[in-house]
Amino acid sequence: MLAQRSCAIFSKASKASTAGLWSSFLRNKSTVAAAGSLKARLAELIPLKQQQLKELKTNHGSKSLGEVTVDMAIGGMRGAKVLLWDTSLLDSEEGIRFRGYSIPEVKQLLPAAVEGGEPYPEGMLWLLMTGEVPTAAQVKSISEDLNSRAVIPEFVEELLDRCPRDLHPMSQLSLALNALQRDSIFAKAYKDGINKKLYWDPTFEDSMNVIAKLPLVAARIYQNVFKGGKAVPVDMSVDYSQNFANMLGFGENKGFVELLRLYLVLHTDHEGGNVSAHTTHLVGSALSDPYLSLAAGLNGLAGPLHGLANQEVLRWILNMNKSLNTNNPTKEQITNYCNETLASGNVIPGFGHAVLRKTDPRYTSQREFALKHLKDDPLFQTVSNMYEVVPQILTKQGKVKNPWPNVDAHSGCLLCHYGLLEQDYYTVMFGVSRAFGVLSQLVWDRALGLPIERPKSMTMDSLTNMFK
Ligand SMILES: CC(=O)SCCNC(=O)CCNC(=O)[C@H](O)C(C)(C)COP(=O)(O)OP(=O)(O)OC[C@H]1O[C@@H](n2cnc3c(N)ncnc32)[C@H](O)[C@@H]1OP(=O)(O)O
Numbered sequence: 216m217l218a219q220r221s222c223a224i225f226s227k228a229s230k231a232s233t234a235g236l237w238s239s240f241l242r243n244k245s246t247v248a249a250a251g252s253l254k255a256r257l258a259e260l261i262p263l264k265q266q267q268l269k270e271l272k273t274n275h276g277s278k279s280l281g282e283v284t285v286d287m288a289i290g291g292m293r294g295a296k297v298l299l300w301d302t303s304l305l306d307s308e309e310g311i312r313f314r315g316y317s318i319p320e321v322k323q324l325l326p327a328a329v330e331g332g333e334p335y336p337e338g339m340l341w342l343l344m345t346g347e348v349p350t351a352a353q354v355k356s357i358s359e360d361l362n363s364r365a366v367i368p369e370f371v372e373e374l375l376d377r378c379p380r381d382l383h384p385m386s387q388l389s390l391a392l393n394a395l396q397r398d399s400i401f402a403k404a405y406k407d408g409i410n411k412k413l414y415w416d417p418t419f420e421d422s423m424n425v426i427a428k429l430p431l432v433a434a435r436i437y438q439n440v441f442k443g444g445k446a447v448p449v450d451m452s453v454d455y456s457q458n459f460a461n462m463l464g465f466g467e468n469k470g471f472v473e474l475l476r477l478y479l480v481l482h483t484d485h486e487g488g489n490v491s492a493h494t495t496h497l498v499g500s501a502l503s504d505p506y507l508s509l510a511a512g513l514n515g516l517a518g519p520l521h522g523l524a525n526q527e528v529l530r531w532i533l534n535m536n537k538s539l540n541t542n543n544p545t546k547e548q549i550t551n552y553c554n555e556t557l558a559s560g561n562v563i564p565g566f567g568h569a570v571l572r573k574t575d576p577r578y579t580s581q582r583e584f585a586l587k588h589l590k591d592d593p594l595f596q597t598v599s600n601m602y603e604v605v606p607q608i609l610t611k612q613g614k615v616k617n618p619w620p621n622v623d624a625h626s627g628c629l630l631c632h633y634g635l636l637e638q639d640y641y642t643v644m645f646g647v648s649r650a651f652g653v654l655s656q657l658v659w660d661r662a663l664g665l666p667i668e669r670p671k672s673m674t675m676d677s678l679t680n681m682f683k
């Protein structure tokens with residue numbers, strides 16, 4: 216019935232547009248089946264948000280959000296308020312709020328598989344897309360919808376199977392996304408002349424398809440690179456995280472599945488200015504489809520100052536342990552190793568942040584998970600000891616604006632505990648989660664008709680001359 220309702224909304228919209236394309240799009244059974252209640256809810260919300268944006272422009276369009284300084288132009292635009300991003304907002308002291316909800320609130324409000332356990336990422340997707348807390352039935356409808364979209368074309372499987380094992384898993388993920396783009400509904404609709412008022416619909420379809428296909432792609436990369444290539448198909452009767460865990464080979468381990476749920480929820484979104492979000496948004500603003508936009512964003516996530524830091528943290532800890540020949544270094548040993556890292560001109564991975572000025576609540580949430588499930592794990596003890604010593608060491612340096620740990624300082628030790636030891640893979644899992652946030656916003660970018668992004672750049676000479 217909801218699917219019918221969404222079709223009705225859509226048919227109405229398509230009358231306004233010219234394209235016979237649209238009726239053929241609607242005739243496509245898989246698309247109609249997929250047009251579940253999430254899409255129907257979005258169709259209801261979009262006119263309201265369009266109106267809000269219109270009023271914002273009319274009433275406040277010419278007001279200033281602050282000064283743009285030369286420091287901002289040189290220093291990575293830190294603090295410049297120049298992006299619209301609705302799915303989450305970051306406070307430098309408090310940390311992230313997803314659609315207004317803090318992490319503890321999200322954990323309390325979103326439906327979970329286990330009583331008192333971790334929320335389903337599907338619920339997070341609903342929240343990010345609509346701003347509303349879903350019911351258990353709505354979460355289930357998302358699991359089913361995603362399962363029904365999950366299959367990947369054979370040529371993409373072959374492409375991944377042919378990748379050399381030493382091609383980084385993040386490069387393989389990006390490659391696969393670019394290849395999956397062959398089936399972009401948005402790209403086809405654009406080619407066929409879709410009315411711009413309808414862009415959000417194929418963007419939504421592509422986004423859901425991408426999110427659905429990511430576990431199969433990601434698991435195939437894991438199995439190929441680290442485990443000899445076993446492929447586990449989607450189980451239509453289970454949720455997204457259970458399926459992903461099954462495909463990775465950890466499905467029997469209920470602790471791992473719960474960790475995966477938490478991991479996928481926490482890494483979804485971190486407002487719009489971080490490299491992966493901003494890149495996805497920027498590339499999408501050229502009307503590149505969700506596959507291309509996300510692939511670009513994930514290429515940014517693969518940088519060691521951004522998402523790759525989670526692999527770097529674990530590598531750093533394991534290198535320290537190896538050089539000290541211990542699994543449980545003392546605080547003094549950790550301090551000395553940190554000082555060596557800094558003296559060699561390297562960063563201590565997992566610490567610092569461009570916006571946060573306190574411990575990342577995503578770190579705290581993972582720490583709470585560790586205290587509940589694995590408090591005696593030696594790696595967790597090292598991570599805890601680092602929490603005690605690294606902030607002081609960084610503060611002593613005098614230049615680090617935030618000495619506290621970020622999300623990446625903790626994730627590796629949790630994954631390791633459950634046997635997912637391959638650090639090079641960690642950012643792929645981050646990428647699967649990040650797709651939820653940046654693609655939800657991309658749907659809204661198109662629904663709100665946001666324009667191509669094109670800030671002004673300056674040369675050093677032009678800046679120097681400006682202030683002569
Ligand atoms: C999911 C995420 O993306 S979370 C971030 C993951 N990245 C990491 O954990 C890598 C380690 N951390 C860092 O490199 C930085 O803190 C970043 C990239 C996260 C933020 O960078 P910035 O906003 O430029 O930080 P900040 O303004 O504090 O930098 C000032 C100086 O302190 C240094 N600094 C910042 N963090 C660290 C650190 N963890 N270790 C050593 N030095 C650091 C910077 O490199 C910079 O040095 P410079 O002036 O010689 O160039």
Ligand SMILES: O=C([O-])CC(=O)C(=O)O
Nearest residue numbers: 484485488489490569570
């Ligand atoms: O906000 C940032 O710049 C980096 C970050 O923590 C994220 O993207 O999750």
